[in-house]
Amino acid sequence: MPLLVMKFGGTSVADLGRIANAAEKVRREVERGYDVIVIVSAMSGKTNELVGWVETTSPLYDAREYDAVVASGENVTAGLMALRLQEMDIPARSWQGWQVPINTTSAHSAARFVSIPRGNIDAKFAEGFKVAVVAGFQGVSEEGRITTLGRGGSDTTAVAFAAAFGAERCDIYTDVDGIYTTDPRISGKARKLDRIAFEEMLELASLGAKVLQTRSVELAMRYNVRLRVLSSFEDTDNNSGTLVCAEEDIVESKVVSGVAYSRDEAKITLFTIEDRPGVASSIFGALSEAGVNVDMIVQNISEKNYDAAHPGAVTDMTFSCPVNQVARAQKALEDAQAAGAIAYDELIIDTDVCKVSVVGIGMRSHTGVAARMFKALSAENVNIKVIATSEIKISVLIDRKYMELAVQALHDTFGLESAS
Numbered sequence: 001m002p003l004l005v006m007k008f009g010g011t012s013v014a015d016l017g018r019i020a021n022a023a024e025k026v027r028r029e030v031e032r033g034y035d036v037i038v039i040v041s042a043m044s045g046k047t048n049e050l051v052g053w054v055e056t057t058s059p060l061y062d063a064r065e066y067d068a069v070v071a072s073g074e075n076v077t078a079g080l081m082a083l084r085l086q087e088m089d090i091p092a093r094s095w096q097g098w099q100v101p102i103n104t105t106s107a108h109s110a111a112r113f114v115s116i117p118r119g120n121i122d123a124k125f126a127e128g129f130k131v132a133v134v135a136g137f138q139g140v141s142e143e144g145r146i147t148t149l150g151r152g153g154s155d156t157t158a159v160a161f162a163a164a165f166g167a168e169r170c171d172i173y174t175d176v177d178g179i180y181t182t183d184p185r186i187s188g189k190a191r192k193l194d195r196i197a198f199e200e201m202l203e204l205a206s207l208g209a210k211v212l213q214t215r216s217v218e219l220a221m222r223y224n225v226r227l228r229v230l231s232s233f234e235d236t237d238n239n240s241g242t243l244v245c246a247e248e249d250i251v252e253s254k255v256v257s258g259v260a261y262s263r264d265e266a267k268i269t270l271f272t273i274e275d276r277p278g279v280a281s282s283i284f285g286a287l288s289e290a291g292v293n294v295d296m297i298v299q300n301i302s303e304k305n306y307d308a309a310h311p312g313a314v315t316d317m318t319f320s321c322p323v324n325q326v327a328r329a330q331k332a333l334e335d336a337q338a339a340g341a342i343a344y345d346e347l348i349i350d351t352d353v354c355k356v357s358v359v360g361i362g363m364r365s366h367t368g369v370a371a372r373m374f375k376a377l378s379a380e381n382v383n384i385k386v387i388a389t390s391e392i393k394i395s396v397l398i399d400r401k402y403m404e405l406a407v408q409a410l411h412d413t414f415g416l417e418s419a420s
């Protein structure tokens with residue numbers, strides 16, 4: 001029997017009416033002859049509420065209990081979806097992660113898949129079940145504890161199931177009708193893409209476009225899963241969404257294909273550090289041990305070149321990290337300074353910044369993209385604080401108050417509103 005994976009995000013299962021609407025979409029595919037694995041998120045807002053309860057009860061919580069609480073949102077929707085399908089005379093049952101089992105590492109709240117054995121679910125399909133409703137975002141560790149995959153993780157559950165079960169397609173149903181040139185909630189000029197290359201989507205996701213979790217795109221690319229993003233509110237037959245596919249299958253040839261942003265960034269500068277081998281290693285070693293996700297890094301050029309014969313050269317180091325990790329980063333650096341592992345004169349923390357990025361595989365073969373980007377920002381009087389580039393992206397850190405303005409200016413500059 002051909003098999004499809006259909007994933008419904010939080011807004012698509014936000015209440016009983018929406019669950020019924022999603023179940024109708026599942027029915028349509030069952031009537032077309034598919035066995036279906038449905039992956040569900042928690043009802044929208046539920047995961048945030050559960051996280052809030054954990055943090056209020058125990059600010060320095062035990063990560064295993066965090067996962068036990070936070071994973072529960074998906075259990076509710078999985079059971080409700082199975083009930084709804086049964087009411088429609090479709091043989092269905094729910095599966096929590098441990099029942100499948102979805103085996104993961106024990107990195108709580110950031111677990112990764114180890115294996116998804118097919119046996120249990122295949123046996124139920126063989127008995128005549130048409131739909132397996134699986135709770136997204138969760139798994140079970142080798143120690144038998146409940147784990148979660150990080151926010152937005154149900155996308156990754158969906159792609160992993162599509163790979164494990166050889167699904168014909170993995171359809172991600174959400175509250176927008178596809179992947180856009182930028183977040184349609186930020187720019188009214190955003191344009192829906194028919195197709196986007198894995199590499200581009202990977203960059204957009206990792207730079208903040210939360211329409212797909214980054215890891216889900218990585219898995220889809222690795223296992224060549226046909227991944228589609230589409231609206232759960234529109235009629236399926238006029239709703240082809242966006243296909244995430246190999247670069248060779250893209251006809252559109254823009255230099256830049258999308259603009260992404262990440263709102264909650266922070267910038268930390270260590271002033272006057274020694275310029276000698278081992279200093280960066282001590283600073284970022286301390287941050288890494290504290291679990292800080294460092295993103296962009298800039299080291300100033302010293303006035304004097306490092307030279308073992310003439311010690312005393314100094315420099316400054318700046319890096320960015322998520323704003324909710326600033327306290328942890330500050331403590332790690334201050335502790336390292338107190339322990340004599342690092343030395344700086346001053347720590348300056350800026351929590352009012354955001355990151356805006358342009359992404360496009362066309363950048364590989366075009367020059368001048370950075371210059372156009374910086375010109376557009378300067379025309380809006382937006383000051384750039386940090387710059388980072390890779391083969392197919394350019395990111396800047398700017399004041400958060402300019403975020404929307406910058407996204408729109410870049411969208412205009414690179415002509416993303418119009419096709420090709």
Ligand code: ADP
Pocket residue numbers: 008009010011012041152173174175176178179180181182183184185204208209210211212258
């Ligand atoms: P779900 O709950 O279905 O997983 P998410 O809220 O995680 O949905 O992701 C969908 C949201 O992603 C959209 O509502 C949109 O605001 C946002 N988004 C950000 N960037 C983009 C983009 N380039 N294209 C489409 N949506 C985007």
Ligand code: ASP
Pocket residue numbers: 009010041042047048073136137150151152153154155
């Ligand atoms: N419910 C989880 C979250 O809000 C996972 C998901 O929806 O993908 O992050």
Ligand code: MG
Pocket residue numbers: 009152155210211212213
């Ligand atoms: Mg999501």
